[in-house]
Amino acid sequence: MTHPDPLRHVDRFLETEIEARALALAFSHGLIDRLAGQQSADRSELAGLAGMPETAFVFFLQLLAGNGVIRGGDAVRLTADFRDALAHRDLLEAKLWFANLVAPDVHGLFAELLSDIPEFMARAAVFELFRYDRCLEVTPENLDAAAQWVGYTTTLSRYEAPACLDRLDLAQSSRVLDVGGNSGEFARQICERNATIEATVFDLPVVCALGRRHVAASPQAARIAFCEGDLRRDRLPAGHDFISFKSVLHDWPKDEAAAFIGKAAEALEPGGKMVIFERMPIELKGARLPYSMVANLVFLPFFRSPDFYVGELDRRGFADIAVQSVGIEMPFALITARKP
Numbered sequence: 001m002t003h004p005d006p007l008r009h010v011d012r013f014l015e016t017e018i019e020a021r022a023l024a025l026a027f028s029h030g031l032i033d034r035l036a037g038q039q040s041a042d043r044s045e046l047a048g049l050a051g052m053p054e055t056a057f058v059f060f061l062q063l064l065a066g067n068g069v070i071r072g073g074d075a076v077r078l079t080a081d082f083r084d085a086l087a088h089r090d091l092l093e094a095k096l097w098f099a100n101l102v103a104p105d106v107h108g109l110f111a112e113l114l115s116d117i118p119e120f121m122a123r124a125a126v127f128e129l130f131r132y133d134r135c136l137e138v139t140p141e142n143l144d145a146a147a148q149w150v151g152y153t154t155t156l157s158r159y160e161a162p163a164c165l166d167r168l169d170l171a172q173s174s175r176v177l178d179v180g181g182n183s184g185e186f187a188r189q190i191c192e193r194n195a196t197i198e199a200t201v202f203d204l205p206v207v208c209a210l211g212r213r214h215v216a217a218s219p220q221a222a223r224i225a226f227c228e229g230d231l232r233r234d235r236l237p238a239g240h241d242f243i244s245f246k247s248v249l250h251d252w253p254k255d256e257a258a259a260f261i262g263k264a265a266e267a268l269e270p271g272g273k274m275v276i277f278e279r280m281p282i283e284l285k286g287a288r289l290p291y292s293m294v295a296n297l298v299f300l301p302f303f304r305s306p307d308f309y310v311g312e313l314d315r316r317g318f319a320d321i322a323v324q325s326v327g328i329e330m331p332f333a334l335i336t337a338r339k340p
């Protein structure tokens with residue numbers, strides 16, 4: 001069965017760190033494949049795959065059972081709930097990978113995360129992953145390095161985009177420009193929803209090269225063009241009546257983010273629509289923080305109130321500025337505006 005809200009359903013298996021780490025191990029040691037392939041598997045066969053001393057294996061199975069992944073004794077099965085989550089295995093594995101990768105940054109640099117952002121950025125491994133400076137020159141090494149994080153952002157976009165696109169009226173748009181559009185997944189979904197739209201993805205050269213591969217096999221490929229460029233230096237291509245920034249502007253200090261909005265405002269056709277879709281500041285409102293949120297926590301200092309983006313659009317004379325709050329695994333703001 002496909003769950004109506006895959007992002008939240010998958011997060012249900014990442015509520016605590018140690019259980020999430022046990023699940024990641026169960027994937028990497030082949031236990032999940034073994035169990036997914038049939039009704040049940042012998043406990044002894046799973047022990048062979050896990051390759052752990054008996055006491056550790058007992059504990060490991062308890063962690064998986066406590067997390068609602070498996071049930072049973074000598075014959076071990078996947079729970080129905082976990083089988084549902086496996087329908088979104090790409091998302092589940094991407095979330096486990098990223099959470100387990102960045103958790104050590106939060107463990108080791110928690111004080112810096114809260115009180116010394118430059119130090120956190122200098123020392124956290126997460127910023128070694130998102131090396132935009134290695135995306136300017138297309139080399140086999142740079143393609144390999146970028147493929148890791150582009151795979152992650154593509155998977156997130158695959159699942160996040162519908163919540164944004166369900167709330168957008170694309171009927172008046174025909175030429176879309178997605179700035180920082182990454183592998184083109186967001187543009188691809190726009191084209192999938194509207195058969196007459198043509199889209200351009202603007203991104204760094206290495207990311208565009210990976211994006212061309214990503215969309216190549218899709219039915220929308222012929223309607224998606226990639227435009228290589230550097231937002232800091234280059235103008236945005238003209239001729240578009242819809243320009244989007246999805247999860248791009250938070251990466252940048254206010255001055256640069258404002259300058260990029262300015263470039264988009266210049267490039268957009270009169271009457272065209274500007275769309276900004278961004279995570280909002282984390283608000284717990286009395287709830288406990290699940291382990292899955294570690295993936296967003298490393299970006300805690302960068303999430304802004306939508307007021308900043310609204311202000312930038314307003315001072316450039318944009319009309320019909322609207323903000324919607326969109327709940328995904330955390331609140332996003334969907335900001336839309338029209339260029340007069």
Ligand SMILES: C[S@@+](CC[C@H](N)C(=O)[O-])C[C@H]1O[C@@H](n2cnc3c(N)ncnc32)[C@H](O)[C@@H]1O
Pocket residue numbers: 132135153154156157179180181182183186202203204207229230231232245246247248251
């Ligand atoms: C956090 S990712 C978001 C990607 C995508 N929009 C999404 O929602 O998954 C930021 C994107 O901005 C791109 N980017 C970073 N610096 C850039 C620059 N100077 N010029 C153009 N694109 C840039 C990155 O390559 C990446 O694709």
